[in-house]
Amino acid sequence: MTLNRYEGLRNTYYLLKPAIPWPVRMALRRFLARGLRRRFRASWPINEASGRAPEGWPGWPDGKEFAFVLTHDIEGKRGLERCRGLAEMEMGLEFRSSFNFVPEGEYATPEPLRAFLREHGFEVGVHDLHHDGKLYRSRQTFQSAAPKINQYLTSWGAVGFRSGFMLHDLRWLQDLNIRYDASTFDTDPFEPQPDGVNTIFPFWVPGDDGAGYVELPCTLPQDFTLFILLQETAIDVWKSKLEWVAAHGGLALVNAHPDYMSFDRRRSASEYGADLYQGFLEYVAQRYRKTGWFALPRDVANYVCQHRSAFPASSLRV
Numbered sequence: 088m089t090l091n092r093y094e095g096l097r098n099t100y101y102l103l104k105p106a107i108p109w110p111v112r113m114a115l116r117r118f119l120a121r122g123l124r125r126r127f128r129a130s131w132p133i134n135e136a137s138g139r140a141p142e143g144w145p146g147w148p149d150g151k152e153f154a155f156v157l158t159h160d161i162e163g164k165r166g167l168e169r170c171r172g173l174a175e176m177e178m179g180l181e182f183r184s185s186f187n188f189v190p191e192g193e194y195a196t197p198e199p200l201r202a203f204l205r206e207h208g209f210e211v212g213v214h215d216l217h218h219d220g221k222l223y224r225s226r227q228t229f230q231s232a233a234p235k236i237n238q239y240l241t242s243w244g245a246v247g248f249r250s251g252f253m254l255h256d257l258r259w260l261q262d263l264n265i266r267y268d269a270s271t272f273d274t275d276p277f278e279p280q281p282d283g284v285n286t287i288f289p290f291w292v293p294g295d296d297g298a299g300y301v302e303l304p305c306t307l308p309q310d311f312t313l314f315i316l317l318q319e320t321a322i323d324v325w326k327s328k329l330e331w332v333a334a335h336g337g338l339a340l341v342n343a344h345p346d347y348m349s350f351d352r353r354r355s356a357s358e359y360g361a362d363l364y365q366g367f368l369e370y371v372a373q374r375y376r377k378t379g380w381f382a383l384p385r386d387v388a389n390y391v392c393q394h395r396s397a398f399p400a401s402s403l404r405v
């Protein structure tokens with residue numbers, strides 16, 4: 088892909104990021120994001136080319152028309168404190184989701200919180216290792232982090248992984264003992280590594296000797312992108328993208344961060360009202376409860392694993 092002005096600026100931005108104060112950083116990111124939105128309006132939030140089901144696609148269980156999956160990445164202490172409230176809100180609406188925790192970041196996840204989530208039907212996953220943007224700096228960096236990540240996967244009883252900042256290398260991810268990874272997206276020009284997998288369907292990533300894992304692309308725009316960067320004040324983009332994914336029979340996968348979700352009226356510039364997220368869930372429940380498969384990411388991964396022989400062997404896309 089050739090770099091245009093906005094992409095060049097974005098790369099410079101990530102290089103200088105640590106030295107720039109937050110308000111300046113955010114003003115710059117918002118300016119860049121508005122430019123990217125204009126430039127990529129033909130492929131974001133909907134990239135028509137992503138809607139075609141892969142060869143051999145078996146359809147969803149029980150004749151459901153599409154799958155709907157909720158995930159949360161817990162970035163810092165602010166997010167950690169809100170996990171329980173968020174889980175309770177979702178339970179009240181009969182949703183379940185996965186919570187991805189950073190093993191060695193700025194907080195330690197209390198075991199009682201993970202136990203609470205598991206006991207109430209939620210899933211716990213691993214989010215990066217340190218969440219400092221350095222996991223993919225070199226092959227060696229990734230290889231030395233992998234055994235630690237695998238330890239956390241085992242001790243947390245987790246089968247799913249998502250990298251910090253949605254960085255991804257599907258070949259390197261074979262080092263992890265995962266059933267699925269969810270660090271890619273169908274289309275998202277706002278990410279630091281903006282290459283999309285161009286599909287709204289999960290796919291099998293084959294490794295050596297029959298090993299491998301399922302890739303679950305995020306297919307609805309992230310909350311941070313919509314409400315903080317692009318300063319949307321309503322959920323229209325989520326609704327229209329979901330309608331399109333549902334019509335194409337794909338996987339609607341949401342990544343929403345409690346760190347950015349404010350549950351009271353006082354709100355900083357890096358937060359949006361949790362009522363937007365709640366309103367979206369209410370809308371989804373009311374409109375799609377009968378037609379959608381509301382599943383945990385591990386359920387979708389298990390389903391794809393069971394049917395992987397139906398997929399072409401060359402399904403590795405990135």
Ligand SMILES: [Zn+2]
Pocket residue numbers: 160161162214218250251252
């Ligand atoms: Zn993160």
